[in-house]
Amino acid sequence: xxxxxxxxxxxxxxxxxxxxxxxxxxxxxxxxxxxxxxxxxxxxxxxxxxxxxxxxxxxxxxxxxxxxxxxxxxxxxxxxxxxxxxxxxxxxxxxxxxxxxxxxxxxxxxxxx
Amino acid sequence: xxxxxxxxxxxxxxxxxxxxxxxxxxxxxxxxxxxxxxxxxxxxxxxxxxxxxxxxxxxxxxxxxxxxxxxxxxxxxxxxxxxxxxxxxxxxxxxxxxxxxxxxxxxxxxxxxx
Numbered sequence: 174x175x176x177x178x179x180x181x182x183x184x185x186x187x188x189x190x191x192x193x194x195x196x197x198x199x200x201x202x203x204x205x206x207x208x209x210x211x212x213x214x215x216x217x218x219x220x221x222x223x224x225x226x227x228x229x230x231x232x233x234x235x236x237x238x239x240x241x242x243x244x245x246x247x248x249x250x251x252x253x254x255x256x257x258x259x260x261x262x263x264x265x266x267x268x269x270x271x272x273x274x275x276x277x278x279x280x281x282x283x284x285x286x
Numbered sequence: 287x288x289x290x291x292x293x294x295x296x297x298x299x300x301x302x303x304x305x306x307x308x309x310x311x312x313x314x315x316x317x318x319x320x321x322x323x324x325x326x327x328x329x330x331x332x333x334x335x336x337x338x339x340x341x342x343x344x345x346x347x348x349x350x351x352x353x354x355x356x357x358x359x360x361x362x363x364x365x366x367x368x369x370x371x372x373x374x375x376x377x378x379x380x381x382x383x384x385x386x387x388x389x390x391x392x393x394x395x396x397x398x399x400x
Contacts (some may be wrong), residue, residue: 177329206387213294215391215392216330216374216390218387221387263329263330274318274320274332274335275388276332277329277330278329279329280327280329282327
């Protein structure tokens with residue numbers, strides 16, 4: 174089974190703090206994604222990466238950056254956390270092959286106070 | 287017009303009922319269609335995957351795609367309380383550069399009452 178692991182399930186951070194969300198996948202997938210999910214807004218793509226050191230902006234990249242130094246690891250960085258970044262963050266990965274099916278992690282619940 | 291429309295519900299049904307969940311879409315390039323199930327405070331998990339038009343059955347679940355109407359459905363037979371979750375449809379165009387992204391519906395929240 175594909176496993177996408179998000180190291181932190183629940184975090185509480187202060188406004189202005191730098192926040193790192195880590196994600197590791199064990200299926201040698203080329204593609205990795207970061208989404209946020211909010212009630213009434215659904216899943217929104219923040220960034221994705223189709224190769225090591227490669228990244229592409231998604232629909233809502235403002236206030237976020239990402240890092241992919243190794244194929245299995247994709248990090249989301251909130252440079253200066255704000256209260257409107259309180260959300261559930263989901264990491265996902267896919268092989269990019271037939272069907273483009275992606276597999277999600279369990280999610281990281283971030284509260285910015 | 288949004289690319290993918292999905293009724294958010296909530297939808298409440300008695301145990302044993304047949305459930306029908308639906309999505310409509312506007313992009314005729316979509317060829318890959320998926321249904322994800324998401325339990326509360328968990329990540330979405332892939333439930334069903336279909337390519338192009340037609341039906342696919344897996345146990346109590348049937349996924350149906352009608353590309354001519356740009357309409358997809360997920361049917362759940364003999365629904366169980368353990369089916370209570372949010373169901374998200376997702377779709378994408380043909381594989382290739384730039385097509386890695388899925389377009390998701392916003393999800394339908396289902397409750398199956400014992």
